[in-house]
Amino acid sequence: MKVRVRFAPSPTGALHIGGVRTALYNYLFARQHGGDMLLRIEDTDSTRFVPGAEKYIIEALDWLGIGIDEGICIDAPNGKGDHGPYRQSERRDIYHQYVKQLLDSGHAYYAFDTPEELEAKRKEVPNFQYDARTRMSMTNSLTLGEDETQRRIADGEKYVVRFMVEPDEDVTVHDLIRGDVVINSNILDDKVLYKSADDLPTYHLANIVDDHLMEITHVIRGEEWLPSAPLHVLLYRAFGWADTMPQFAHLPLLLKPDGNGKLSKRDGDRLGFPVFPLEFHNDKDGTVSSGYRESGYFPEAVINFLALLGWHNTGDQEMYSMDELIQQFSLDRVSKSGAKFDYEKGKWFNHQYLQLKSDEQLADLFAPVLAQHGVHADKEVVAKVIGLTKDRVNFVPELWEQTNFFFVAPTVFDEKSLAKRWKDDSPRHMQELIAVLEGVNEADWSASYPTTDDKGNHITRWHLDDVVMPWIAEHEYGVGIVMNAFRICLVGAARGPHIWAITDILGKEETLRRVRAALGLIVK
RNA sequence: GGUGCUAUCGUCUAGUGGCCUAGGACAACGGCCUCUCACGCCGUAAACCCCGGUUCGACUCCGGGUAGCACUACCA
Numbered sequence: 001m002k003v004r005v006r007f008a009p010s011p012t013g014a015l016h017i018g019g020v021r022t023a024l025y026n027y028l029f030a031r032q033h034g035g036d037m038l039l040r041i042e043d044t045d046s047t048r049f050v051p052g053a054e055k056y057i058i059e060a061l062d063w064l065g066i067g068i069d070e071g072i073c074i075d076a077p078n079g080k081g082d083h084g085p086y087r088q089s090e091r092r093d094i095y096h097q098y099v100k101q102l103l104d105s106g107h108a109y110y111a112f113d114t115p116e117e118l119e120a121k122r123k124e125v126p127n128f129q130y131d132a133r134t135r136m137s138m139t140n141s142l143t144l145g146e147d148e149t150q151r152r153i154a155d156g157e158k159y160v161v162r163f164m165v166e167p168d169e170d171v172t173v174h175d176l177i178r179g180d181v182v183i184n185s186n187i188l189d190d191k192v193l194y195k196s197a198d199d200l201p202t203y204h205l206a207n208i209v210d211d212h213l214m215e216i217t218h219v220i221r222g223e224e225w226l227p228s229a230p231l232h233v234l235l236y237r238a239f240g241w242a243d244t245m246p247q248f249a250h251l252p253l254l255l256k257p258d259g260n261g262k263l264s265k266r267d268g269d270r271l272g273f274p275v276f277p278l279e280f281h282n283d284k285d286g287t288v289s290s291g292y293r294e295s296g297y298f299p300e301a302v303i304n305f306l307a308l309l310g311w312h313n314t315g316d317q318e319m320y321s322m323d324e325l326i327q328q329f330s331l332d333r334v335s336k337s338g339a340k341f342d343y344e345k346g347k348w349f350n351h352q353y354l355q356l357k358s359d360e361q362l363a364d365l366f367a368p369v370l371a372q373h374g375v376h377a378d379k380e381v382v383a384k385v386i387g388l389t390k391d392r393v394n395f396v397p398e399l400w401e402q403t404n405f406f407f408v409a410p411t412v413f414d415e416k417s418l419a420k421r422w423k424d425d426s427p428r429h430m431q432e433l434i435a436v437l438e439g440v441n442e443a444d445w446s447a448s449y450p451t452t453d454d455k456g457n458h459i460t461r462w463h464l465d466d467v468v469m470p471w472i473a474e475h476e477y478g479v480g481i482v483m484n485a486f487r488i489c490l491v492g493a494a495r496g497p498h499i500w501a502i503t504d505i506l507g508k509e510e511t512l513r514r515v516r517a518a519l520g521l522i523v524k
Numbered sequence: 525g526g527u528g529c530u531a532u533c534g535u536c537u538a539g540u541g542g543c544c545u546a547g548g549a550c551a552a553c554g555g556c557c558u559c560u561c562a563c564g565c566c567g568u569a570a571a572c573c574c575c576g577g578u579u580c581g582a583c584u585c586c587g588g589g590u591a592g593c594a595c596u597a598c599c600a
Contacts, residue, residue, distance in 0.1 A: 008600090009600090010599080010600050012599080012600075042600065044599090044600080045598095045599055045600065047599085048599065048600080111598090113598095114598095115597090115598060118597085118598085119597095122597095126525080127525065127526070127596090129526095129596085158598090159598095160598050162598095175529095178529070178530090181528070181529080182528095183527070183528065184527085186527095187526070187527050187528090187596080188527095189596080189597095191597095192597080192598045194598090195598045196598095197598070198598090202597095202598070202599080202600085203599075203600050204600095207600090222594095223529070223530095223593090223594065223595095224594055224595065224600090225594095225595090225600090226528065226529065226594075226595075227527070227528060227529090227594070227595040227596070228595075228596095230528095250529085252529090252530080253593075253594070255592095255593080257535080260592060260593065261592090261593070261594095262593080262594080308536065308537080308549095309536070310536090312536080312537055312538075313538095314538065314539085315538075315548085316537095316538075316547075316548040316549075317548095318536095318548080318549055318550090335530095335536095335537080336529075336530060336531090337529090337530050337531060337592095337593090338529095338530075338592090338593065338594090339535090339536065339537090340534095340535060340536075341535095341536095342535050342536060342550065342551085344535080344550060344551055345535075345536065345549080345550045345551080346550095347550090348549085348550055348551090349550095355563095389562090390563095391562075391563045391564080392561080392562040392563055393562095402561095402562085417560080417561095420560095421559090421560075478559095479559060480558095480559050480560085481559085482559080483559035483560080484559055484560060485559095486559080487559065487560060487561095488560090491560085491561095493560085493561080494559085494560040494561065495560055495561035495562075496560070496561065496562085497560095497561090497562090498558095498559085498560095499559065499560085
């Protein structure tokens with residue numbers, strides 16, 4: 001039988017990073033088995049619907065490279081495949097039919113208790129549960145009788161349909177990650193399956209009906225669903241679908257980095273990192289949530305990071321491409337315990353993937369950042385500059401802090417660097433250095449050649465080394481003193497790549513101009 | 525409160541009864557490299573929740589505690 005899995009988010013806001021991981025695991029599982037990955041929208045709660053959320057979900061998955069074979073997706077916003085519609089709000093007629101089936105077979109009943117009455121009941125009776133023990137004292141078709149029930153419905157009174165859970169039964173759920181989980185039906189309540197108020201089913205009914213009709217073979221979802229899994233098993237049985245019931249796998253939760261509990265949207269705001277793949281503007285409550293994409297993350301880094309939060313192969317491999325994940329992923333190597341969200345490790349992954357990109361690729365990605373700062377430089381130069389600095393950044397936007405001095409001459413000079421590296425002799429040294437550098441031919445300015453150091457390592461030596469070092473030695477100046485003062489003139493601080501790599505890019509004219517300018521600007 | 529799930533370095537994890545003096549990675553710390561800041565390299569510190577049992581032998585199996593989490597809606 002062909003493997004068919006589904007990711008079934010609710011369009012109630014931006015897609016949480018935990019949801020992304022669930023989608024990823026579903027996708028990896030489907031691809032590995034040559035099966036289908038479906039996306040179904042579970043919009044059965046009309047009160048929590050957020051405009052734009054659905055579009056956000058499909059764009060986020062598309063950005064991450066989590067491909068959808070059937071259902072709602074980027075190239076078919078209204079769904080593709082022959083098991084549709086894939087939006088639950090468009091499947092009302094289908095649900096009516098199955099609600100009726102349960103009603104007719106005696107597995108469900110009408111209930112007229114209002115939300116207010118139920119709330120009052122819960123206040124009055126501790127641990128109140130709508131079940132076999134209490135249902136005969138409530139307002140429902142079991143206590144009202146056929147005629148009264150029909151009269152109320154005909155009068156347009158709001159009602160719900162509840163599932164009738166038989167008491168005293170041990171229900172076993174076989175979970176692919178955790179093994180057999182047994183729960184007694186006494187702790188289950190008569191779940192609401194359908195509400196007439198918005199003519200929609202609840203999750204429990206819709207998910208069973210849809211998974212069955214869509215021929216889902218494996219339900220891979222978050223651990224928060226484990227307690228209701230027995231109810232779902234009971235529902236399959238009530239429908240007579242026990243034979244084709246999908247297999248279950250409940251994934252461990254993603255936890256807060258500090259303290260305990262599920263990772264939430266608030267944690268991101270509080271700790272300063274995104275918990276959503278893309279930036280999201282919520283028109284319903286006016287909030288804006290930051291996203292991994294906008295923070296400078298590469299999708300492959302997010303995927304790699306997320307994949308390892310809850311799954312790990314034997315061995316020490318850390319870097320996985322999507323193809324490797326598809327090949328190696330397996331549900332029985334998914335951890336059972338929750339994983340704290342380690343944002344620092346996420347940054348490290350992005351650093352690794354950034355190093356893997358070519359300087360030219362990075363130059364293209366960096367161009368918009370440069371433009372923001374009013375810099376328009378040749379791509380060739382930008383790529384060269386990136387080659388010198390990329391190993392010290394985690395994100396493309398950070399490149400600006402590392403490279404700005406290549407494009408804009410310093411006008412302010414770092415106090416700390418001056419205090420430590422700018423000596424009383426420095427102005428005189430710089431004056432002399434100007435004279436030395438002026439003597440260098442334009443053609444030799446950037447020249448370099450391979451050689452070996454005194455330990456026999458192959459290194460690149462610059463022509464300017466051969467000019468400046470002898471001069472320093474001749475006057476018995478300190479190399480560090482002269483070079484750092486020089487660096488401050490060019491960069492504005494005691495940091496940055498090798499000094500001759502800087503002068504190479506700046507060129508003779510700009511280098512000398514900066515030293516002269518600095519001499520006028522640095523007051524100490 | 526009830527039910528369920530879970531439990532190895534600060535974090536993600538490897539470990540499926542002897543390969544464990546518990547391995548790797550992130551973070552931390554120290555050193556090397558060096559004109560600077562980084563990167564890189566090398567190194568240090570750091571864990572089997574507790575108590576019993578099974579066994580010649582338990583991180584690994586079993587039982588009991590404890591702790592954490594999840595669920596307990598006309599939300600998903």
